[in-house]
Amino acid sequence: xxxxxxxxxxxxxxxxxxxxxxxxxxxxxxxxxxxxxxxxxxxxxxxxxxxxxxxxxxxxxxxxxxxxxxxxxxxxxxxxxxxxxxxxxxxxxxxxxxxxxxxxxxxxxxxxxxxxxxxxxxxxxxxxxxxxxxxxxxxxxxxxxxxxxxxxxxxxxxxxxxxxxxxxxxxxxxxxxxxxxxxxxxxxxxxxxxxxxxxxxxxxxxxxxxxxxxxxxxxxxxxxxxxxxxxxxxxxxxxxxxxxxxxxxxxxxxxxxxxxx
Numbered sequence: 001x002x003x004x005x006x007x008x009x010x011x012x013x014x015x016x017x018x019x020x021x022x023x024x025x026x027x028x029x030x031x032x033x034x035x036x037x038x039x040x041x042x043x044x045x046x047x048x049x050x051x052x053x054x055x056x057x058x059x060x061x062x063x064x065x066x067x068x069x070x071x072x073x074x075x076x077x078x079x080x081x082x083x084x085x086x087x088x089x090x091x092x093x094x095x096x097x098x099x100x101x102x103x104x105x106x107x108x109x110x111x112x113x114x115x116x117x118x119x120x121x122x123x124x125x126x127x128x129x130x131x132x133x134x135x136x137x138x139x140x141x142x143x144x145x146x147x148x149x150x151x152x153x154x155x156x157x158x159x160x161x162x163x164x165x166x167x168x169x170x171x172x173x174x175x176x177x178x179x180x181x182x183x184x185x186x187x188x189x190x191x192x193x194x195x196x197x198x199x200x201x202x203x204x205x206x207x208x209x210x211x212x213x214x215x216x217x218x219x220x221x222x223x224x225x226x227x228x229x230x231x232x233x234x235x236x237x238x239x240x241x242x243x244x245x246x247x248x249x250x251x252x253x254x255x256x257x258x259x260x261x
Contacts, residue, residue, distance in 0.1 A: 012082040014057075017042060021050040022059055025073035032068055057081055118227045123153055126206065126223055129215045133208050134165055140172035141210035142241040146203040147179040149219040163188040174245055178203045194245055209238045 002023065009019045017040075024039035025031075031039075037047035051071050054060035058078040062071050120129065133141055150159060163186075166173060172190040178198040179185065185193055196203075204220040212234045217225030228234075 009079070009082075012079065013086050014082065015050075015053075017046060018050045018053055021047055022054055022073070025054075025060055025071065026076070030063075030070045030072040032070060036071060057085070116229050120217075120225050120227075122223055125225060126153065126217050126219075127158075129206070129208070129217055129225055129227060130162060132213075132227070133210050133215070134162070134169060134171070136210050136213065138171065138210045140174065141208055142174045142238050142245075143209070144176040144203055144207040144241060145178075145205070146198075146219055147177050147185055148181075149204065150206065153219060153223070160186075163191075167191075174241065176203075176241065176244055192245065207237075209234055209241060 006016075006019050006023065009022065010016060014022065020040040020042060021036060024036050028036070028039055033047050033051060034044055036051070037044045040047060040050075042050070051060055051062075055062065058081050059074050060071055061074055062069055064070070120126075167188050167190070170190065172192070174192045175185070176194050176196055177185060178201070179195060180198065184195050187193055204218060206215075206217045206219050206225075208215045212231040213227060213229050214234050214237055215225065215227045217223060
């Protein structure tokens, strides 16, 4: 039990020595620094430093009894302050990073030509690829993907947040997709949706075409992807997706530009 508690307290932000002193306080109650040091198996000077930190966290307090100074444990409920302190620290770090971004962007742009081809792996790479579509500043994009496979990788909120942000940016999306079961994707205007038969036209990749960029990522098995910046390739793939979306062989389901084939 103590091993588990020690690990959790360290995860919350306490050092190993702080954990040892705090547990010694909880188990032994009020005591002098010398006795606490013995219980925690630390030297006295180190114990004083840890006690000072614990008092700052509200996990310990001190009082005088005669000529001696005693230290007492405070309510374990105060451990929640560790989380608050961690949140404040992370928010401070976030603000620091935000202040760096303009300078980093300046360096990024000043390097001249961007790489024509970029590769990535994993879920975070896929998220970055999708976010780059929204960050492109374009008016529209074309896409093809397997919705069922995406739901296995990204949660519903994450996928809906992408659609909501796209709508807020007034960016039109023209989407061809597979999906298991009945129903279909929720239409989030401005948007054109076309569901295709999974058996006739299987999709196992997440494909986006926007501006002069094409991004592709596997969504079945190991996630690997590539982003290609090429006007010729982007125009060619966009033409293929447009052809599929406007073909007379596709039957409209309703007036919201949602189709199924």
